Amino acid sequence: MSIAENEAEKAYPTRYWNGTHVKEQFYCDTDDLQEAYLRGRAAPPAxxxxxxxxxxxxxxxxxxxxxxxxxxxxxxxTLTAPEMRASYLRGAREMLEIARKTVNE
Structure with a gap:
């Protein structure tokens, strides 16, 4: 299972009708789908x-x-010092946030 699938399952666990193995279903319109898409695009990087x-x-x-x-x-x-890794992580997070901000402007 992918990271995204794990996150989706945690955010929206599969729900079943009272004690059965029948999944609950719901209906949505295109506005709901567009909102879900926009939320995904605007989400902070994992x-x-x-x-x-x-x-x-x-x-x-x-x-x-x-x-x-x-x-x-x-x-x-794995061979890089933790301080240097932290620096690369900060830079990567900033770049990903810049990209997401640009997409959502």
Missing amino acids: DAEVEAVAKKLLWWDMESDWEDVMPSDDCFW
Whole structure:
């Protein structure tokens, strides 16, 4: 199950009719669907998104030091000092928030 699916299940757990295995259903119109879409686009970035961007940024910064063998994003990430990782995480979060703000202006 993806991170997004886990988050959706936590926010909106599956509901069943009184003690049965029949899922409750509801009906919505296009305004409801548009509102849900907009909420998703405006949501703050998930920690997993931020970490993925931070790892890639670190990898790009370290890439020029490795000519023959290019380690994975995770390799650099695990070898990097916690303070440096925190810096990359702050930068990644800021970039993702800027992108979301631009989409919602």
